[in-house]
Amino acid sequence: MTLDTNTNAPAIHAEALTKIFSDPERGKVAAVQDLDLACNYGEVMGLLGPNGAGKTTTLRMLSTILAPTRGRGTVAGADITNDPIGVRKRIGFLSGTTGLYPRLTAEEVLQYFGRLHGMDEDTLGQRLEVVVKAFDLKDFLSGRCESLSTGQKQRVSIARAVIHDPRVLILDEPTTGLDLLAASDMIRFVESRREEGRCVLFSTHILSEAERLCDRIAIVHAGRVLAVGTQEELREDTGEKWLEDVFRAFVARADHSPEQAADQPQANITGGEPHK
Amino acid sequence: MRGASITRTVFRVEVVQLLRDRRAFFAAVLLPVFLYPLMLSGSDLLKNAAVGSLEERELTVLVDSGDAPPELATRLLDAVGGPATLIVNGDASSLTNQPAASFPETHRRQIEDAWRELVGDTAQAVLILEGGATATGQLRATIWYERKDESSRTLSGRLRERLQSLAEIMTVERRVDLLGADPGAALALEVHDQATAEDKGAANLARFLPIMLVFLLLGGGSFAALSIFAGEREAGTLETLLVSPANKSAVVLGKFGAVLLTGLACLVSNILGLYLAAQLGWEGLSGGGSGGISLERLAGAFVFVPACILVCAILCLACGRARSFREGQHKLLPLMLALAVPNLVVLAPGLEHNYLLALVPLTGAALSLRDALLGELTLGVTLAMILSHLAWSAFAVRQLAGLLDAERVLIGAASAEEAGNRRLASRHAQAYGFGAVLLMLGLASRLQAQDMLNGLLTTLWGMMLPLALVCLWHANRRFGPARPLDFIRSRPRIIDLFLAILIAPGLAWVIEYLVRAQEFVLPLPEAVTQNPALAQFFQSTSLGTLLFAMAVSPGIVEELLFRGAILGTLARDKKPVRAVVISSLFFSAAHASLHRLMPTFLIGSLLGTITLRSGSLWPAVVLHVTYNSWVMLLGTERLPEVLVTGWGQHLVWLALPSLFLLLRPRKPRSAN
Numbered sequence: 001m002t003l004d005t006n007t008n009a010p011a012i013h014a015e016a017l018t019k020i021f022s023d024p025e026r027g028k029v030a031a032v033q034d035l036d037l038a039c040n041y042g043e044v045m046g047l048l049g050p051n052g053a054g055k056t057t058t059l060r061m062l063s064t065i066l067a068p069t070r071g072r073g074t075v076a077g078a079d080i081t082n083d084p085i086g087v088r089k090r091i092g093f094l095s096g097t098t099g100l101y102p103r104l105t106a107e108e109v110l111q112y113f114g115r116l117h118g119m120d121e122d123t124l125g126q127r128l129e130v131v132v133k134a135f136d137l138k139d140f141l142s143g144r145c146e147s148l149s150t151g152q153k154q155r156v157s158i159a160r161a162v163i164h165d166p167r168v169l170i171l172d173e174p175t176t177g178l179d180l181l182a183a184s185d186m187i188r189f190v191e192s193r194r195e196e197g198r199c200v201l202f203s204t205h206i207l208s209e210a211e212r213l214c215d216r217i218a219i220v221h222a223g224r225v226l227a228v229g230t231q232e233e234l235r236e237d238t239g240e241k242w243l244e245d246v247f248r249a250f251v252a253r254a255d256h257s258p259e260q261a262a263d264q265p266q267a268n269i270t271g272g273e274p275h276k
Numbered sequence: 277m278r279g280a281s282i283t284r285t286v287f288r289v290e291v292v293q294l295l296r297d298r299r300a301f302f303a304a305v306l307l308p309v310f311l312y313p314l315m316l317s318g319s320d321l322l323k324n325a326a327v328g329s330l331e332e333r334e335l336t337v338l339v340d341s342g343d344a345p346p347e348l349a350t351r352l353l354d355a356v357g358g359p360a361t362l363i364v365n366g367d368a369s370s371l372t373n374q375p376a377a378s379f380p381e382t383h384r385r386q387i388e389d390a391w392r393e394l395v396g397d398t399a400q401a402v403l404i405l406e407g408g409a410t411a412t413g414q415l416r417a418t419i420w421y422e423r424k425d426e427s428s429r430t431l432s433g434r435l436r437e438r439l440q441s442l443a444e445i446m447t448v449e450r451r452v453d454l455l456g457a458d459p460g461a462a463l464a465l466e467v468h469d470q471a472t473a474e475d476k477g478a479a480n481l482a483r484f485l486p487i488m489l490v491f492l493l494l495g496g497g498s499f500a501a502l503s504i505f506a507g508e509r510e511a512g513t514l515e516t517l518l519v520s521p522a523n524k525s526a527v528v529l530g531k532f533g534a535v536l537l538t539g540l541a542c543l544v545s546n547i548l549g550l551y552l553a554a555q556l557g558w559e560g561l562s563g564g565g566s567g568g569i570s571l572e573r574l575a576g577a578f579v580f581v582p583a584c585i586l587v588c589a590i591l592c593l594a595c596g597r598a599r600s601f602r603e604g605q606h607k608l609l610p611l612m613l614a615l616a617v618p619n620l621v622v623l624a625p626g627l628e629h630n631y632l633l634a635l636v637p638l639t640g641a642a643l644s645l646r647d648a649l650l651g652e653l654t655l656g657v658t659l660a661m662i663l664s665h666l667a668w669s670a671f672a673v674r675q676l677a678g679l680l681d682a683e684r685v686l687i688g689a690a691s692a693e694e695a696g697n698r699r700l701a702s703r704h705a706q707a708y709g710f711g712a713v714l715l716m717l718g719l720a721s722r723l724q725a726q727d728m729l730n731g732l733l734t735t736l737w738g739m740m741l742p743l744a745l746v747c748l749w750h751a752n753r754r755f756g757p758a759r760p761l762d763f764i765r766s767r768p769r770i771i772d773l774f775l776a777i778l779i780a781p782g783l784a785w786v787i788e789y790l791v792r793a794q795e796f797v798l799p800l801p802e803a804v805t806q807n808p809a810l811a812q813f814f815q816s817t818s819l820g821t822l823l824f825a826m827a828v829s830p831g832i833v834e835e836l837l838f839r840g841a842i843l844g845t846l847a848r849d850k851k852p853v854r855a856v857v858i859s860s861l862f863f864s865a866a867h868a869s870l871h872r873l874m875p876t877f878l879i880g881s882l883l884g885t886i887t888l889r890s891g892s893l894w895p896a897v898v899l900h901v902t903y904n905s906w907v908m909l910l911g912t913e914r915l916p917e918v919l920v921t922g923w924g925q926h927l928v929w930l931a932l933p934s935l936f937l938l939l940r941p942r943k944p945r946s947a948n
Contacts, residue, residue: 063519064519065515065518065519085521088519088520088521089521091519093515093516093519094516095515097512097515098512098513098515098516099511099512099513100511100513101289101293101511101513102511103292103293103296103297104289104292104293108289108292112285112289113516113520115281115282115285116282116285116286116517116520116521116522116527117520117521117522118278118281118521118522144296160516161516
């Protein structure tokens, strides 16, 4: 596997991505509908939207946990439908609800996922050194995960997600359940990834987080992308100053557009959001 | 090779985690090792203590030798005699102040009663001798004892034994006296048990080990399976595992391997524990002798390894779907009971193991285990057992791969609460179905045998209707306002009701032919074909009453219960076909007749399908009422002639197009 992060092809590319869940009670529910998205290397892209907008489902489709009902997508050059294993090899995935094996030590967790990614022992050893240094895990490397503090767990989780040095990072509400300090660790980590020329796609419903981190923001509502652009572009488009108002403006615009209203999918019943 | 290395990695990690889990280690390894020595020597200890205390007690038997000839009485008393026997020679006059011989019958009874009162108080048993005064007169010995008193029971047993052998000797003597033969010609009986102490121990063991093993395997393996599968969900690590490029089948295989290792460790611990118990001199295992069952014989228990694999796979399947430890644990008890049943076969006396039994999961292994312990294992049958169990296990392990199917895992989790509600309601509905079947089998058939008409009406309106209403109430409470499959409330299309009527004659015709075909296999007994009581019932009851009791009532009540309540609830949780089959099984079983099982199942399936397709219960009610009326009128020859031989006979052909129209796929209708 060669790391060709400098190609011109986008790191993440989605075209008319659609996921329809069939629910025995409610019939068919579109959690994500005709979603288009492109994201480049060296870029941090945020999916911004309320709970139930389809963010988690989108990220799960891109990380090949869920198969799309329609549409196409490539992540780091691999097709999400035809080559899911290829995608999984090249992405790091982390969500706010991610846990660690309580009875394994931090080192064992990292080794375990390294091996699941098919890394040989030499490479694994080298990468282990790198991530231990990068996330300052040395002090609690041999401690069982159940005995770690929330912040320490978070650092191990991040290290776990990048142990195989992925080109693309997909983070699903990564700061959920984190205290301020741990959340800022996460933010610093995302910034460092950008500097290394990796692509980071993350979802959030926290506006300040999006404001601080994102190069570009995709506003997601009711399973559709309403707008994509840099923060300046979005502000200009709506004439609003604050991101919150920008978001409201786009949602209001979508709700009043006759073309959209006709086949508006039902929001808030995506079935894709994890229970909290 | 990548798959194999993934499996190895997962296996190693899971085993490391299990070893660090004290509960799993305790349940799988420590418990079986110490369970047998503790439990079995404990029970021996208790038993010995009880026997010891019994022997220390002074046992007293009161003997009333009555008017028996003195030499006979002496012999008897000698036979009864023992260190703890106090003999009070039967001077019954001390009790009644009258000589024994002159007692009239009533007085004898009184004396007997007086003696009997002494049992349990002054003495543990009373022996009363009567007759035997003349040479041909028979001597009668009566023993009175109290079963609830352990020492009384033991004493009476001893008395009986000795008196019986004395009676045998006396019979031989009498015969020798009469025939003048040499006493030596009488039969001398000797019984020798050829089995060694080890054989006896093994036979004891074979009777319970298969069942015990399944219990301990499930108990010991459950912690492993739960923490390996459900634990992954609880810890929130499942999603990351799903997004890793590792082959999911390889991952599941590694996890299964860890559970299997626990199972095997449990098996070894069991064997070790049993060996330990035997060495400690557990009576049941040593067969009363010393030394106990050998390790070689115990090693035969390894023939149970294929069953161990199967049990572990089933355990993984059960625990793998659980979202939490608690949910997994709830599944464990029913699983234990279900998996113990096939092993009960070892309790069947003298059942020979054969190739067919070898194929039955767990039963085959249990019998092989029994044979192994008895040292009677045959190669062919054992091989068949091993191969079949490996095949069953492979099938179960294949199912396991679906446990990490991301879509089901994640989407299932999202609507987990609803799905849980649905599943619970469907379980309740099945419980009500069982209840209906039990009611019909137990109570209803008896009621109807006593009084056909009232029995039938009581059964339907008094038992089934309340059951249906409670089931509906229960289900509705669980589902809350979301009830899109409410068949009872939804208004039927008029055309559907009409079509349902048209199906009845054709259905009756088809069922009649099917029943005739069934008679080749299962001939109807005369009690069914020529039942004068039934004929009398049909003769004496008015048509209106008959129609109400045998067509309208069952049509409404049975449909409400089996289609409205049970199928309506099951259909929310299960696939339509499965829901129809299950509800029809209850429907047919509730008819409490082997001969009606097949026809009622088919009719039930048809009614269920119609209900699901039309979205309303009422076409099924109409069909049920019409069908029952038609069959009843036809059977009692009350159907108008024109319908039987005239144009009416062609009505049969309307059934097919009507059915086709009724079952045509259509858009689901809303509840209102």
